[in-house]
Amino acid sequence: MYPDEFDYYEAGSVGEALDLLNEHSGAEAELLAGGHSLLPAMKTGLSSPDVLIDISGIDAMQGIEADGDTLSIGAMTKYSDLTESDAVAEHAPALAEAVRQVGDVQVRNRGTIGGNLAHADPAADLPGAALASDAALVVEGPDGERSIPADDFFFGMYTPDVGPDELLTRVEVPSADGGVGAYAKKPSPSSGYAMVGVAALLDTDGGTVTSARVGANAPATTSTRT
Ligand SMILES: Cc1cc2nc3c(=O)[nH]c(=O)nc-3n(C[C@H](O)[C@H](O)[C@H](O)COP(=O)(O)OP(=O)(O)OC[C@H]3O[C@@H](n4cnc5c(N)ncnc54)[C@H](O)[C@@H]3O)c2cc1C
Known part of the structure; x- marks a missing residue:
């Protein structure tokens, strides 16, 4: 199917994108x-x-910066840039594993971390990893920036905490600081999306787990953390 007609604008800056939304x-x-x-949604x-x-x-909105204890990732950073980043592997191991399991190489060469999280698809791979990693999602609108903990960002299916006059500009992930992270999913045999996906980030001290955060994709209408 062909999409209906639409007007297309290319924003060169966050300010320009906000002006166009307005x-x-x-x-x-x-x-x-x-x-x-x-x-695909437009084509169907x-x-x-x-x-x-x-x-x-x-x-x-591009790129990955290690800034003290925080990894700052521009929302338009592609999955392929995240999989190649040593900083992401070291500081955000649960996210790094989840990104590696998104779609196939074509999807990872175009799709972005911001698009994945702002789409708020409960079957996507990154929301659970953002929850387990205690990420903050930074949204910008006409009144400036808001930083939203991942715990509060996913209101429901396809419903993130981003207003119609706002956009997600970056994702801030606290460094795992030696913690252990992982992501595992049972993919749908037809689509490859998660039937269930679980991300975990553990802090350990001498072989003892001192804290654990677990984020799950797909079992409910929104990704959830335990
Ligand atoms: C064949 C195929 C297989 C796939 N498999 C998987 C999979 O296994 N796991 C998985 O997680 N995903 C999968 N996907 C989806 C893919 O990861 C998408 O890239 C992702 O869901 C959306 O990111 P995007 O950058 O492509 O965003 P887009 O498709 O461009 O946008 C998605 C939505 O988010 C909004 N949006 C985008 N960026 C922002 C922003 N910065 N601020 C506010 N709103 C924004 C858009 O307006 C739109 O409504 C698959 C897709 C395909 C085609």
């Missing part, structure tokens, strides 16, 4: 990141936006 507030506007959830008619605002080329 300008088109009366229309159905969608942000285009890697397009690997949005474009599940989504018919009037306006597409392409945010994939915004420089300030």
